[in-house]
Amino acid sequence: MTISTTAQAVRGGLLTAVLLLAGTAPAQAAPAPAQPLSGDYLYLTVTKGDARSSDTRGTLLMCDPPQGHALAAEACAELAAADGDIAALPPKDVFCPMVYAPVSVHARGMWGGREVEYAQTFPNGCAMSARTGSVFAFDS
Template identity: 60%
Template sequence: TSPATHRHADADDWLYVTVTRGDARAADTRGTLLRCDPPRGHSRAEDACAQLRSAGGDVRAIPRRDAFCSMIYAPVTVRAGGRWQGRAIDYTETFANACVMRARTGDVFALDE
């Protein structure tokens, strides 16, 4: 793949990511457009794009980090929708708390950091 072809492919790699804390009655939602050429969209965009590239754009394939998370239930729902290497991406998952979310999704949803 030539650098120009690779650059064009990355230009099409984007996800609109949201993080919703709380439940449906009292939800706080934040979102941003994560673009990967160059990485931008939130403070951890470079790491998030690298993790997505290594996982082929599949958030579920990002390696889990070892983490000691509290057992406190403070639900966090994440969503990512967009395009990655020509494929439509539509990912939604709810985690028990933000620590578990970070351990499972890397920096993709690190909007508060």
């Protein structure tokens, strides 16, 4: 093998390694907006799985007018009824399977002129939906 053939093989191997690593990197949530927002809004993320193999999705829920995900109007109405307090949302009366598939949620933003921060890990998506309603249902 000549030096140029060896160099080509090394470059090819490095390129393959980079492409493999790029393809296995976990999905990242979109960054929070840099510009200041007004009105009631929450930056929401949902992470499925554990920290090692997580799948994170994120969106900005704005409520004047409702926009940001598929159920924005419902989420804004639920939040308005709870004065922006996600922990105060009434739980739905549903039966969820006892399957452990952890889902972590995080919300950060402004509601009624005050800062809002909420973080919780649920045993599965059903338990998350039962407890948080439409707020984190932006993948629907």
